[in-house]
Amino acid sequence: MPGVGRLIEYRSMETIAAISGYYERGGEVDRLSVGRGRLEFLRTRDVLRRLLPAGPARVLDVGGGAGVHARWLAADGYQVRLVDPMPLHVEHAGAIAGVEAVLGDARRLDEADAAYQATLLLGPLYHLPERGDRVTALREAARVTAPGGLVVAATISRYAGLYDTLVRGRYLEPDVRRITDAEVVTGVHEPFDRDLFTLAYFHHPDEIVAEFAEAGLAPATRYAVEGGAWLFADRDGWLEGDERTVALLDAVRSVEQEPSLFGISSHLLTVAVVR
Numbered sequence: 439m440p441g442v443g444r445l446i447e448y449r450s451m452e453t454i455a456a457i458s459g460y461y462e463r464g465g466e467v468d469r470l471s472v473g474r475g476r477l478e479f480l481r482t483r484d485v486l487r488r489l490l491p492a493g494p495a496r497v498l499d500v501g502g503g504a505g506v507h508a509r510w511l512a513a514d515g516y517q518v519r520l521v522d523p524m525p526l527h528v529e530h531a532g533a534i535a536g537v538e539a540v541l542g543d544a545r546r547l548d549e550a551d552a553a554y555q556a557t558l559l560l561g562p563l564y565h566l567p568e569r570g571d572r573v574t575a576l577r578e579a580a581r582v583t584a585p586g587g588l589v590v591a592a593t594i595s596r597y598a599g600l601y602d603t604l605v606r607g608r609y610l611e612p613d614v615r616r617i618t619d620a621e622v623v624t625g626v627h628e629p630f631d632r633d634l635f636t637l638a639y640f641h642h643p644d645e646i647v648a649e650f651a652e653a654g655l656a657p658a659t660r661y662a663v664e665g666g667a668w669l670f671a672d673r674d675g676w677l678e679g680d681e682r683t684v685a686l687l688d689a690v691r692s693v694e695q696e697p698s699l700f701g702i703s704s705h706l707l708t709v710a711v712v713r
């Protein structure tokens with residue numbers, strides 16, 4: 439099990455290499471189809487559908503993974519190009535009708551200036567523990583987005599790991615507790631279980647606004663994705679697609695922009711219009 443002393447080592451490592459073992463196992467193909475992933479999917483789609491310009495428009499899905507969001511975006515009429523550093527993800531996404539998928543890195547997009555009406559970063563910022571890399575990725579997103587277009591970035595809450603290890607009962611394990619406590623302070627998520635997650639950065643809700651501003655993306659607006667609902671004991675029962683699901687989504691939407699609730703949400707979407 440890695441120790442907190444390895445944080446410095448991770449920070450200087452090539453981050454893509456550090457995360458590839460986790461993603462090569464193929465979990466992204468159906469991660470968003472059940473449980474907390476299903477809630478993340480439904481809420482992310484709900485927010486994006488209200489914010490994106492009407493189709494057809496060109497959308498760049500950076501770190502789009504296996505294409506879970508690209509699939510519905512293409513079905514909604516958007517022209518979707520997906521960029522991801524994992525060959526397995528590009529292979530899966532490229533097989534979706536209407537989705538063009540290529541290998542690439544959010545920090546160096548091989549795209550023309552102002553070519554898209556919206557650029558999504560729904561994952562890359564999780565895996566860039568260096569602040570400079572995250573701001574570079576946001577600058578690249580701004581560069582390839584046309585004036586008046588949107589940049590949307592997802593981040594994981596600084597406190598998600600703490601609540602997750604508590605809910606799973608793993609916080610009682612001394613090593614997990616030590617790593618989790620350090621993560622609350624540093625934001626760097628040290629992987630302690632190869633099946634749970636990989637090297638990541640967990641943002642304080644205010645930190646992403648400052649990163650957007652440094653990348654020239656201000657003012658930024660934030661939306662809590664799950665709010666506190668990902669922690670419900672009977673969460674999956676609320677997601678069976680009946681009237682309880684509708685009520686849950688309505689409730690989470692009604693407080694999605696309440697700042698005092700941002701930190702309890704597992705994910706946050708931050709949005710800015712490119713000037």
Ligand SMILES: C[S@@+](CC[C@H](N)C(=O)[O-])C[C@H]1O[C@@H](n2cnc3c(N)ncnc32)[C@H](O)[C@@H]1O
Binds near residue numbers: 454461504562564565
């Ligand atoms: C948790 S997955 C999210 C996938 C998808 N966007 C979604 O919302 O379900 C994070 C994705 O970010 C990608 N990623 C990691 N580092 C990246 C980087 N530097 N540039 C672009 N994508 C990156 C990973 O390969 C992975 O597909």
